[in-house]
Amino acid sequence: MHDLPSDLKNALVANPVALEAWNDITPLARNEFICWVEDAKQPATRQRRIRRTNEELEEGQRRPCCWPGCAHRERNGK
Numbered sequence: 853m854h855d856l857p858s859d860l861k862n863a864l865v866a867n868p869v870a871l872e873a874w875n876d877i878t879p880l881a882r883n884e885f886i887c888w889v890e891d892a893k894q895p896a897t898r899q900r901r902i903r904r905t906n907e908e909l910e911e912g913q914r915r916p917c918c919w920p921g922c923a924h925r926e927r928n929g930k
Contacts, residue, residue: 853879854886854922863902864909873909881914887922 864871874882885905892898901916908917 853883854890856882856886857890859898860886860889860902860905863906867906867910870906870909873912877909877914884915884922885909888916 864874874885889898889901889905892901905916
């Protein structure tokens with residue numbers, strides 16, 4: 853599992869609707885959003901993904917759109 857980075861945390865805290873949705877999704881789903889944000893190679897891409905995380909959570913999405921999933925977690929069904 854990934855730790856919540858401060859820039860994503862600050863963006864979520866500043867957006868009550870997204871924060872409520874964040875608190876309602878599973879730890880695995882939160883991990884997917886965190887990994888998606890942290891996988892960005894450019895600062896501009898990271899900021900765009902943080903913005904999209906807020907938007908997608910506001911829209912009720914529970915996982916990042918168009919993301920194949922965290923490559924760091926084991927895929928053994930456990």
